[in-house]
Amino acid sequence: DIVLFNSFFNRIIDRFEMSKSDKVMFERLFPEASYYVEIDTDKVTQVIDNIISNAIKYSPDGGNIRFGFTAREDMLKVMISDDGMGIPKENVGRIFERFYRVDRARARSMGGTGLGLAIAREMIEAHGGKIWAESEEGHGTTVFFTLPLNLDDFDEAGEWE
Protein backbone atom coordinates (compact mmCIF):
# COMPACT_ATOMS: atom_id res chain seq x y z
CA ASP A 1 0.00 0.00 0.00
CA ILE A 2 1.09 3.61 -0.53
CA VAL A 3 0.67 5.42 2.77
CA LEU A 4 1.28 8.90 4.12
CA PHE A 5 3.99 8.03 6.63
CA ASN A 6 3.12 11.01 8.89
CA SER A 7 -0.35 9.70 9.77
CA PHE A 8 0.64 6.02 9.67
CA PHE A 9 3.38 6.69 12.29
CA ASN A 10 1.05 8.93 14.34
CA ARG A 11 -1.56 6.19 14.63
CA ILE A 12 0.96 3.66 15.93
CA ILE A 13 2.37 6.13 18.47
CA ASP A 14 -1.19 7.04 19.58
CA ARG A 15 -1.92 3.40 20.36
CA PHE A 16 1.12 3.23 22.71
CA GLU A 17 0.43 6.65 24.17
CA MET A 18 -2.98 5.52 25.42
CA SER A 19 -1.51 2.73 27.56
CA LYS A 20 1.89 4.11 28.55
CA SER A 21 2.84 4.91 32.15
CA ASP A 22 3.04 8.53 33.30
CA LYS A 23 6.78 8.11 33.88
CA VAL A 24 7.31 8.05 30.13
CA MET A 25 6.70 11.13 27.98
CA PHE A 26 6.31 10.97 24.22
CA GLU A 27 7.75 13.70 22.01
CA ARG A 28 6.87 13.81 18.30
CA LEU A 29 9.48 15.70 16.32
CA PHE A 30 7.64 15.57 13.03
CA PRO A 31 8.47 17.60 9.92
CA GLU A 32 5.93 19.86 8.17
CA ALA A 33 6.35 18.01 4.89
CA SER A 34 4.34 14.93 3.96
CA TYR A 35 6.20 11.76 3.06
CA TYR A 36 4.75 8.81 1.19
CA VAL A 37 6.12 5.27 1.31
CA GLU A 38 5.02 2.07 -0.42
CA ILE A 39 5.06 -0.57 2.30
CA ASP A 40 3.45 -3.69 3.67
CA THR A 41 1.67 -1.82 6.47
CA ASP A 42 1.23 -4.89 8.71
CA LYS A 43 4.92 -5.69 8.57
CA VAL A 44 6.17 -2.14 9.13
CA THR A 45 3.65 -1.80 11.98
CA GLN A 46 5.22 -4.89 13.56
CA VAL A 47 8.70 -3.34 13.19
CA ILE A 48 7.68 -0.05 14.81
CA ASP A 49 5.71 -1.87 17.55
CA ASN A 50 8.83 -3.77 18.54
CA ILE A 51 11.07 -0.71 18.56
CA ILE A 52 8.58 1.27 20.71
CA SER A 53 8.02 -1.72 23.04
CA ASN A 54 11.78 -1.99 23.51
CA ALA A 55 12.12 1.75 24.18
CA ILE A 56 9.50 1.45 26.92
CA LYS A 57 10.70 -1.91 28.28
CA TYR A 58 14.33 -0.79 28.55
CA SER A 59 13.45 2.57 30.17
CA PRO A 60 12.43 1.30 33.63
CA ASP A 61 12.88 4.75 35.17
CA GLY A 62 10.88 6.46 32.44
CA GLY A 63 12.14 9.48 30.54
CA ASN A 64 11.32 10.83 27.12
CA ILE A 65 10.78 8.79 24.02
CA ARG A 66 11.29 10.89 20.89
CA PHE A 67 9.87 10.06 17.48
CA GLY A 68 11.10 11.67 14.31
CA PHE A 69 11.63 11.25 10.59
CA THR A 70 13.20 13.11 7.74
CA ALA A 71 14.03 12.60 4.07
CA ARG A 72 17.58 11.78 3.09
CA GLU A 73 17.87 11.74 -0.69
CA ASP A 74 15.33 9.19 -1.91
CA MET A 75 14.94 7.52 1.47
CA LEU A 76 12.81 8.22 4.50
CA LYS A 77 14.88 8.04 7.71
CA VAL A 78 12.95 7.27 10.89
CA MET A 79 14.28 7.51 14.45
CA ILE A 80 12.96 6.37 17.81
CA SER A 81 15.07 7.52 20.74
CA ASP A 82 14.85 6.74 24.46
CA ASP A 83 16.54 7.81 27.71
CA GLY A 84 16.72 4.25 29.02
CA MET A 85 19.46 1.93 30.25
CA GLY A 86 21.29 1.89 26.92
CA ILE A 87 23.50 -0.86 25.52
CA PRO A 88 27.25 -1.34 26.08
CA LYS A 89 29.26 -0.22 23.04
CA GLU A 90 30.59 -3.70 22.32
CA ASN A 91 27.06 -5.14 22.09
CA VAL A 92 25.21 -2.52 20.03
CA GLY A 93 26.14 -4.19 16.76
CA ARG A 94 24.65 -7.52 17.84
CA ILE A 95 21.12 -6.59 18.88
CA PHE A 96 19.73 -7.37 15.41
CA GLU A 97 20.94 -10.99 15.63
CA ARG A 98 18.43 -13.73 16.33
CA PHE A 99 17.99 -14.51 20.02
CA TYR A 100 20.65 -11.98 20.98
CA ARG A 101 19.96 -10.23 24.27
CA VAL A 102 22.42 -7.93 25.98
CA ASP A 103 22.26 -9.28 29.50
CA ARG A 104 20.77 -12.69 30.17
CA ALA A 105 19.85 -12.02 33.78
CA ARG A 106 18.28 -8.71 32.89
CA ALA A 107 16.63 -10.24 29.83
CA ARG A 108 15.00 -13.04 31.84
CA SER A 109 13.31 -10.59 34.17
CA MET A 110 12.11 -8.49 31.23
CA GLY A 111 10.49 -11.22 29.17
CA GLY A 112 10.70 -11.61 25.41
CA THR A 113 12.63 -13.90 23.11
CA GLY A 114 15.30 -11.71 21.54
CA LEU A 115 13.72 -12.11 18.10
CA GLY A 116 12.01 -8.73 17.79
CA LEU A 117 14.85 -6.79 16.19
CA ALA A 118 16.00 -9.75 14.04
CA ILE A 119 12.52 -9.85 12.52
CA ALA A 120 12.57 -6.06 12.20
CA ARG A 121 15.83 -6.21 10.26
CA GLU A 122 14.48 -8.88 7.94
CA MET A 123 11.36 -6.83 7.22
CA ILE A 124 13.13 -3.52 6.70
CA GLU A 125 15.68 -5.13 4.38
CA ALA A 126 12.84 -6.78 2.43
CA HIS A 127 11.53 -3.25 1.84
CA GLY A 128 14.93 -2.07 0.57
CA GLY A 129 15.82 -0.23 3.77
CA LYS A 130 18.40 -0.48 6.52
CA ILE A 131 18.11 -0.53 10.32
CA TRP A 132 20.74 0.29 12.93
CA ALA A 133 21.14 1.59 16.48
CA GLU A 134 23.28 4.02 18.41
CA SER A 135 23.45 3.77 22.17
CA GLU A 136 25.22 5.00 25.24
CA GLU A 137 25.13 2.74 28.28
CA GLY A 138 23.21 4.38 31.11
CA HIS A 139 21.92 7.18 28.86
CA GLY A 140 19.72 5.80 26.14
CA THR A 141 19.33 4.25 22.74
CA THR A 142 18.29 5.50 19.32
CA VAL A 143 17.08 3.11 16.65
CA PHE A 144 17.07 4.33 13.04
CA PHE A 145 15.63 2.74 9.92
CA THR A 146 15.16 3.81 6.33
CA LEU A 147 12.50 3.08 3.73
CA PRO A 148 12.45 4.07 0.06
CA LEU A 149 10.29 7.17 -0.47
CA ASN A 150 7.49 7.01 -2.97
CA LEU A 151 8.72 9.73 -5.31
CA ASP A 152 5.60 9.63 -7.53
CA ASP A 153 3.97 11.91 -4.99
CA PHE A 154 6.63 14.58 -5.35
CA ASP A 155 4.87 17.34 -7.33
CA GLU A 156 6.29 19.76 -9.92
CA ALA A 157 6.75 22.57 -7.43
CA GLY A 158 9.04 20.27 -5.48
CA GLU A 159 6.54 19.93 -2.68
CA TRP A 160 5.40 16.70 -1.15
CA GLU A 161 1.67 16.47 -1.65
Ligand code: ATP
Ligand atom coordinates in the same frame (compact mmCIF):
# COMPACT_ATOMS: atom_id res chain seq x y z
P1 ATP B 1 11.30 -9.70 21.95
O1 ATP B 1 11.36 -8.43 21.15
O2 ATP B 1 11.49 -10.91 21.10
O3 ATP B 1 10.14 -9.76 22.86
P2 ATP B 1 13.65 -8.60 23.13
O4 ATP B 1 13.01 -7.25 23.27
O5 ATP B 1 14.60 -9.01 24.20
O6 ATP B 1 12.56 -9.73 22.94
P3 ATP B 1 14.82 -7.58 20.67
O7 ATP B 1 13.70 -6.63 20.50
O8 ATP B 1 15.31 -8.32 19.46
O9 ATP B 1 14.48 -8.69 21.76
O10 ATP B 1 16.06 -6.82 21.29
C1 ATP B 1 17.29 -7.52 21.49
C2 ATP B 1 18.03 -7.00 22.71
O11 ATP B 1 18.52 -5.69 22.44
C3 ATP B 1 17.17 -6.85 23.96
O12 ATP B 1 17.11 -8.04 24.68
C4 ATP B 1 17.93 -5.76 24.73
O13 ATP B 1 18.99 -6.33 25.44
C5 ATP B 1 18.50 -4.90 23.62
N1 ATP B 1 17.67 -3.70 23.34
C6 ATP B 1 16.80 -3.54 22.32
N2 ATP B 1 16.23 -2.32 22.34
C7 ATP B 1 16.78 -1.67 23.40
C8 ATP B 1 16.60 -0.35 23.98
N3 ATP B 1 15.77 0.55 23.44
N4 ATP B 1 17.33 -0.06 25.08
C9 ATP B 1 18.20 -0.95 25.62
N5 ATP B 1 18.40 -2.20 25.14
C10 ATP B 1 17.70 -2.56 24.05
Ligand code: MG
Ligand atom coordinates in the same frame (compact mmCIF):
# COMPACT_ATOMS: atom_id res chain seq x y z
MG1 MG C 1 11.83 -6.48 21.64
